[in-house]
Amino acid sequence: xxxxxxxxxxxxxxxxxxxxxxxxxxxxxxxxxxxxxxxxxxxxxxxxxxxxxxxxxxxxxxxxxxxxxxxxxxxxxxxxxxxxxxxxx
Amino acid sequence: xxxxxxxxxxxxxxxxxxxxxxxxxxxxxxxxxxxxxxxxxxxxxxxxxxxxxxxxxxxxxxxxxxxxxxxxxxxxxxxxxxxxxxxxxxxxxxxxxxxxxxxxxxxxxxxxxxxxxxxxxxxxxxxxxxxxxxxxxxxxxxxxxxxxxx
Numbered sequence: 001x002x003x004x005x006x007x008x009x010x011x012x013x014x015x016x017x018x019x020x021x022x023x024x025x026x027x028x029x030x031x032x033x034x035x036x037x038x039x040x041x042x043x044x045x046x047x048x049x050x051x052x053x054x055x056x057x058x059x060x061x062x063x064x065x066x067x068x069x070x071x072x073x074x075x076x077x078x079x080x081x082x083x084x085x086x087x088x089x
Numbered sequence: 090x091x092x093x094x095x096x097x098x099x100x101x102x103x104x105x106x107x108x109x110x111x112x113x114x115x116x117x118x119x120x121x122x123x124x125x126x127x128x129x130x131x132x133x134x135x136x137x138x139x140x141x142x143x144x145x146x147x148x149x150x151x152x153x154x155x156x157x158x159x160x161x162x163x164x165x166x167x168x169x170x171x172x173x174x175x176x177x178x179x180x181x182x183x184x185x186x187x188x189x190x191x192x193x194x195x196x197x198x199x200x201x202x203x204x205x206x207x208x209x210x211x212x213x214x215x216x217x218x219x220x221x222x223x224x225x226x227x228x229x230x231x232x233x234x235x236x237x238x239x
Contacts, residue, residue, distance in 0.1 A: 009142050009216030010228040059234045061214075065146040067234070081144055087231030088141060088174065088215020089125060089186055089206055 001077045003028075005037065009084040010054050014041065019079075030060050031070040033080065059083040090114075090169040093152035095145045098177035103184040112169040112191035119195035121202045125186040127179050135222045141185060143176045144214040151213040155205055163204060165197045172205065174215060 005020045014020060022036055034055060041051045061081035062068050074080065092111050096103050105122065112120055127139050152172050159165055169191040179185050186209075190202045209215075214234055220226045 008144050008214065009231070012142065013228075057233050061144065061147060065144075065150060067147075081147075083144065083147070083214050083234050084216065085231035085233050086212075086214050087210075087217055087229050088143070088213060089209045 001025075003033065003074060003077065004079040006079055006081040008082060009086070011058065011082045011084050014045075014051065024074075027073055027075045029070060030068055030072045030074070030080075033060075033074060034058075034070070037082075054084050055082070057085050091153070091156050092170070093149055093156075093172045094174075095143055095148060095176050096173050098141075098175050098179055103173050103175060103187050105184075105187060105189075108171040108173070108187050108189035111171040112189045114169060114191060116167060116193070117169065117191035118193055119198045120189065120191040121198040123186075123188040123190075123202050123206055124184055125206075126184055127181050129181050131219060134219070136181070136219050137222055138178055138180045138220045139185065140178045140218040140220065140226075141174070141176050142216040142218070143174065145176070148174065148213045148215060151209070155208045155212070158208075159201055159204060163197075163200060165192060165201055168192050168197070168201060170201070170205065172209075174209075174213075178220075 001024060003022045003024060007014055007018055037055050038052055041048060045051055060068050061083055063079045129136055156170050171189040173187050175185045188202055188205050190198045192198045217229045218226055219229060
């Protein structure tokens with residue numbers, strides 16, 4: 001199944017598009033999805049430590065606009081938002 | 090009374106007069122306008138502007154939660170609150186946020202206005218990318234978002 005990761009803030013540097021797409025075979029927790037994103041960054045940005053730090057300090061958001069924890073299970077195709085550390089206002 | 094909106098800088102601007110009209114009421118004896126603007130210098134660098142990024146739905150939701158929380162936490166029942174935050178590029182001196190508050194008494198307006206901006210900083214998913222005179226730009230470091238239930 002396809003999981004679309006919507007990019008915000010610093011994470012926008014991960015792609016020229018507003019999102020990344022991941023094809024996964026099994027259901028994943030957010031914790032496992034985070035590891036998948038880290039693998040993607042390893043492959044595409046040669047172990048860029050700053051990018052990995054962003055992912056490790058980010059929260060995630062479901063498609064109904066709720067912040068979700070690492071235990072949240074992704075069981076169907078959906079869009080997940082990555083919420084890097086914030087600093088607006 | 091409550092109004093919250095994300096303003097896309099490509100389409101419109103934050104207009105102070107709109108806030109003034111919204112909170113204007115003979116019920117309120119005091120009003121305060123907090124206006125955030127883009128300043129020209131940060132961390133020893135000359136700034137030319139800021140691009141704001143926003144998760145619009147979560148930001149609007151956080152503004153609503155902050156407004157309704159004020160009932161319980163601050164016990165300020167009668168109030169008018171107008172919040173608008175910019176999204177997109179904003180030049181020097183331009184407005185990035187307005188928080189207009191109308192209450193019965195002046196101490197309530199100071200408390201409520203301060204409460205709203207501090208909670209927005211902690212809880213609203215908004216990001217800043219600063220642009221500098223040498224054509225460089227950089228996302229500013231932030232803090233991990235606080236869940237409203239924390």
